[in-house]
Amino acid sequence: MKKHLFATLPLFAACVAVPALAATEADVENSFNPYKSGMPSFPGLTPGMTINKANVEQFKDVLGAGVYRLIKEGQFEMKVGATTQFAISKAYVDATKANLNKAKLGAKPGELTGYVAGRPFPEEPDVKDPRAGEKLAWNYKYGVNWGDGAIISPFYWKYKNMQSGQVEKTIKYDFHFLNFMHRTKDAPVPEITPNPSGIFRAIYVKAHEPADLKNTQLLIQRFEDDNKLDDAYLYLGFQRRVRRLAQGQATDAFLGSDLMIEDFEGYNGRVSDMKWTFKGTKNVMLPMWNHNELKLASDMPAEADGFKYVDFGGQGKCFHEGTWQLRKVYVLEAAPVNTNHPVSKRVFYMDAQIGNLNGANEIYDRKGELWKVFMVGKSHADHHLPINKGAGIGVDDAFSMVDLQSRHCTTGQFKGQVDPKKNPPGLFQVQNLRGGD
Template identity: 25%
Template sequence: MTYIELLRAGCVGLSLLAGSAFAAVTPEQASQLGNQLTPLGAQKSGNADGTIPPWTGGLPTTTAGVDKDGFLPNPYAAEKPLFIISSKNATEYQDKLTPGQLTLLKRYPDSYRIPVYTTHRSVNAPDKILAAVHQNATSTELVEGGNGLENYHLAGVPFPIPKDGLEVIWNHIARYRGDSLKRTVVQASPQTNGNFTPSLIKQELAYPIGMSDYQPDEMSNILSYYREEILSPSRLAGDVLLVHETINQVKEPRMAWLYNGGQRRVRRAPQVAYDSPAAEGMRTLDDFDLFNGAPDRFEWKLVGKKEIYIPYNSYSLESPKLKYDDIIQAGHINQDHTRYELHRVWHLTATLRPGQRHIYSRRDIFIDEDSWQAAEADAYDGRGELWRVSEGHAIFFYDYQVPLYAAETHYDVLSGRYSVNSLRNEEKNAYQFNLPVSRKEFTPSALRATGIR
């Protein structure tokens, strides 16, 4: 069976960074939001040496308008790199790099590099989301075992002042990505010589609260709906995936269906989860978005916060002046078009639980404090050796106040191959936010009408 891809803070004391706690924070703790902390829970102040500035509200919606092809102007286009990290000087910066980044610098000493720019804390969210996040802070709790949420208001992060690793990974899973999102993007898994065949994919993501036929009682356990249709190449065109992502995954696990364009059949797809292979075997299904789905197979530990260089404000990487051939090359994407900045991240380790099955024995995930979006992820095989390194090249759609990825890369450091997805450089008007949607569009019966073959 062909698997199609699935889209799917500094005032907190050290006592809050250890152990598991299922209670929401107090109103007094929540009062830090918008004061010592940003409304989303990041440390509002900059760092001691000024290399990370204070948060002052992020980029406003009025920063610039989209062009005729739907691309956002780069607000930092005039900036040049402050310095470039390469294999030759990596030891000078190793305290601000992940093990995965250091491995990529060593694996590709002549081509992989990290251009570092001035840090801009560009992220914010719409007012209604900020209000929901504040409400979540004092109401949302983890279900027993941490594999779901209770009393969650269907928008934004559930735990802006997190106590443990499970709460942080749930913030990444549930973060705001628009009321609804439709996009057409390209994915590729190049061979070791750089040759690739792009897959053009139409993806749709919607949250119940933004739907015209929203029914709180009937949809109370739905976190989001996701639908994906492969448009090309022709051998895959017409395959459609539908996912209902649940909030309490103990009560009701993720539900998924596949429509096979050749057979014209809709089937339940329980394998669309965890470590099922995707992108020609270059990643797992739960690698997408650097992590998605149920967290129950791993023990999550919150190591704490640290400052590292992460991909950020990646407007140049999605420039319409670039072709996919300019980006996709042998070994890794063309790092000349990337941008890294120094930011504070939450560092999580996920260790496989005894008795559970997964091809990864451990994951290290680094989540941006301002957006709650994962920026780097390292995955280790059963022997405990680093196997895959993922990078999320963040971009902020300031017109809708939505953080996403301009590109998402998954590097197999053993085979020398990788996958890259979410590219849209050659697609016109590829993104549409907050369009009217109905849950009727996300039913199994709607899949057959979607297929094109």
């Protein structure tokens, strides 16, 4: 009997699930400061140099597949800058420490329990963990993005023919972002009340120019319950009425641009809308810089406060002219759950320090062919507008959405401001759209 008992012990052990190791404060420190042991490097890569068609093969291993293709085709040249620290807000880091190991994945994607505030899963992701990609997606959903709230005003989108460089249309917007829940820095903390619908985060967009789009407004309300569909509303100024957007319209071209609503901020959807797969950790070039150190656009007038926009160059002037730096990233794939989705997958190079999904992502069509490359450049908050100093976020500063198949692009130039006074909660209600004129 004793012999039989010992013989069954290995079988018993194999049947017992081994619990994941709890995250530690050391994990938190490494998550928010992945460069504490030194900055990443790659042979031959030095700040001040340019990666172009002539030398791109040498640096293929530190380029996203889409960016590599664009440089190889001679569409643009990449200016290399030094890797720098993008320190996250102390309040957000402290919230991560205070709530360590409270967040737990549910049985199904889109289910999360115990989350309070901060980064839900600060431990290093493991490719052997089948749900590592999902954890990274939650880190993005509850990440700092624009902090607890911010405004881009003005925000210029330009539609361009990539072959000729012709600017077909320019739209002047305001974009507002507000977290209603899990706030860590700006009063009120931790949430804005009343909030009877359980809205986690909302985006409000208003167009000012051109005349045919003036007062066009978009409102997106994302709920705390990730399995609840977003509410989205569009107000068309010339029709003077609000209409609710169907779920599928989030993947239509937004006002004729190269972006879908789902593309906003890199990924503007629910965790449950995608199957997330973590593909590994590597060092990759991302567009991150100090705004005040760039050569800025001369073809756009400066704002009243002297602010100047990031310049564009390359083929068709489709590419922002900021510097790129070597960053630690998590390669993350997202495949839509809906088989009718126009995209087969998205590939993100998620910055390990700030947790964004919009540095240099790739969008593949339903046939699996590369369709678009989305590159959003971020400025360090302390080297941007004075009001952003100490914000503890990466300030979105310019974007390039390049459609490789149609040879067309949409570019964006931001004046991002982390200013809570410009984001009253009433702005994010449907009633505001009706009175938006």
